[in-house]
Structure formats: structure tokens, C-alpha cells
Amino acid sequence: MEWKKNDVFQVTITDMGSDGEGIGKIDGYTIFVKDAVIGDVVTAKIMKAKKNYAYARLEKVETPSPFRIQPKCKFARSCGGCQLQALAYEKQLQFKNRKVKNNLMRIGGFSEALLNEITEEPVGMEEPFHYRNKAQFPFGYDKEGNVITGFYAGRTHSIISNTDCALGVPENKQILEMILSFMKEENIPAYREETGTGLLRHALIRKGFFTGQIMVCLVINGEKLPAAEKLTDRLKTIEGMTSISVCINKERTNVIMGTDIRLLWGKERIEDKIGNLTFSISPLSFFQVNPVQTQRIYSQALQYASLTGNETVWDLYCGIGTISLFLAQQAKQVYGVEIIPQAIEDAVANAEKNGIKNAEFFVGRAEEVLPQKYESEGIYADVIVVDPPRKGCDEQCLATMLKMQPKRIVYVSCDSATLARDATFLCENGYELKKVRAFDNFPQSGHVETVCLLSRK
């Protein structure tokens, strides 16, 4: 049978794709159905048909899966923020664990027997909602012309009006509603992407989970926020409010933040803790968004590194140095490498703030800094930790790591497909995959983090 657009059919969902979409098969033809859950029998409609597979829209759940639950948020389906809310949490975790295993098998060629032996229990969250310490809310208009804020619908820039996201902190709602009523009273226009006009673009809200300190930064398409004091007078009544600023961004771009921050009230930075370390965070700082799971990942990385206090450790892709500073407490010397100069400024300041003297940081690409240091200074490593972005490690970086011959490599990954590729390369060149563990840093989404230990044979 030839499949075509608008065909309506019934199918049982038997698998899940890498973004959490349901997968069903009819006579060997694969159909991806967003919002359908493993075990559902659904009626769906083809939106786009290819030779071997198609994308379909869920029309009706005929027989719900035993794993299907009522989403907590009424916008779960339309909003681009969550993909898995209709799936029971323990199944989400199972799915993510399997995704890591499948990638290591299919892409990496590791055997199922080995993976069964070395994979540790996945680490999920006790409370898989309200875990995000940061959110950026766009402002815009509804059909009636009222100012709204919320989240983008999946793959578009149309805003779903919602001040009460189930992943964020409860204070978001109060803060956003204060901003919306202030905008109405003072006639402050929201930014319009189509024309580049209007003023208020985004509100960045951050909360230190450990300290309770809150930061609000309003991104504006102009130099000044009119009647700013009226707004700050209200916002500062919220418990924990520590920093209120504007960020100037007059570019016509999808990049949310500009570079020019002007403080309106309070302090320039908030603080938060991960484990026993304190971090100072500006509106432009990178900081992990799920502090509970982040601490667990870092502890795992530290455990796999099994340091005694005599080791020299390199932390590649170190961001603001969070992992480096964790490691430094148990190593002789740590070196961090990161491409973004401001992140390294934060790393140096955070080392000082925590009295850590055995961590040194370099700005640059890992694949350039590491070979340079190796060729010119013959640097050494007992342990190398890497935490690259989704595209994984550059081959030049991996090749230098091999030359350095560290005893252990701890690979922290946010994309198990590139992890599988890189781990295979290391294992073809003298290393052995010893441990694998999945961490759920982003419940309700299809993402999964992995921490691996590789040892030199």
C-alpha cells in the first residue's frame, strides 16, 4: 500500500523515538506519532509520508496504554517544553536508560552482555516537576491584542499563554503576573518579532535552590524601561528577591540575551551551592538548570575518577568550572579548558570564592588547547574528565587524550549517540568501557545524561 498525506489509520504504539514520540508499525512501515505513548492504540493521520516512514498526528487514543497518565500541565501537548508528560515517570526513566543502551549497541557496537554487566541503575528524580532553577519567558500578544507571556509552542514562535509552568519554580507565576499588570498599567509594549518593534522581549528568572535567592532580568529592545521603579518596588516584596536588572538587546535575532546588563535593584549576582561549593551567578552566566541531578552527576564523576589526592586531572569543556572545583577537592592539581571567556572568568572567581588554589583554567577549544599544551609542555594527566556539548568531542581532542595515556577517562555526556561514537574510538585505542550510568536531568523531556568510566587496558 502507498501511504500518503491525510491517510487516517489505527495503530498500536510499540516503541518510542529519540524525542519521546510514539512509534507504530504497519506491514513494516514505520510511523512516528507525537504525543502517543508506548502501549496506546491510536487513530492517527499522516502529515508527511516518506518511502519507509511517515510522521502522523495523533487524532484519538482508542485504547490508552497502561503507562498513560493525565499530564500535570494542561498545555503539555501544545507546548514545546515537555514531550513525555503523558507517560508514567518510571517508564520515562526506563525509556531513557534503554536509549543509552541502544545507542551504545547500535552506534558503538558494544555487546549487550557487556552493557548488562556494567550499566548501573539509572538515576531519576523523586519529584520530576518544578526542578528547573532557570526559565526565559517570551512576551507577545494574543489574538485579541492582550500582552501575554508563556512558552513557545513546539517548533514555532507562537506563545502559549501560561505563567505557571510545571517544570519551573512556583515564584515564576507571581513574578510574571506582576510584570504583565505593570505592562498594562504603564502601556509598555511587548516586542514584536515580525517588525522588530515594541520593548519587552523576555524575562529571565533564576532561583538559587539552596540559597533561595531570586534573580529577574528583563530583556528589552531599547535603552530604558519606563517607570522601572514601580516594577522593582513590587518585585522586591517577593521573598528571596536579590537581583533585578535589564538586559539590552536591540538585535533582530533569536538569541535571547544581549551583553549589556544594567542593574535596577539589589545585587548584580545571586549565589547558589552545589554540594559544599558556592557559585556566583550573573544573568549571563551558564549554570546547570537542574541542581539536584547535577550534584548527583558530579558525585558520580568524582567517584569514577577515584582520586586519592595525588592526581593531575584535566576537565575539558569545563564551563564555569563546577566539575573542576569538585575534583580539585580530591586531586593534586586540576586544569579546566573552556571555549567561552566569560565562563572561565566565572570559573576563576568561583575557585577563589571557595578557597581552591589547585585549579587552573584555560580559554580555548579543547581540541586546540590540549594538543598545544601537549606538544609544547608535555603535559600529563592521571584522569581526564570530558563534558562536551551534544556534538561530542573533536577527534583531535580524543587523539591527544590517547597520547596522554590517562589511567581513567570519565565521560559526561548529554547525547548518548555521540558518546557511543567517541567511546568506541577510545576503546579501539587502548581503553575499556567499565561503567555506564544514565541520569535524568530533564524529566518530561526526551533528553538523558550519561556518565561513563573508561579505563586504560
Ligand code: SAH
Ligand atoms: N562541565 C560544565 C559545562 C558543560 S556544557 C558543567 O558541568 O557545568 C559544555 C561546555 O563546553 C559549554 O560550556 C561550552 O561552552 C563548552 N564548549 C563547547 N565547545 C567547546 C570546545 N570545542 N572546547 C572547549 N569547550 C567547549
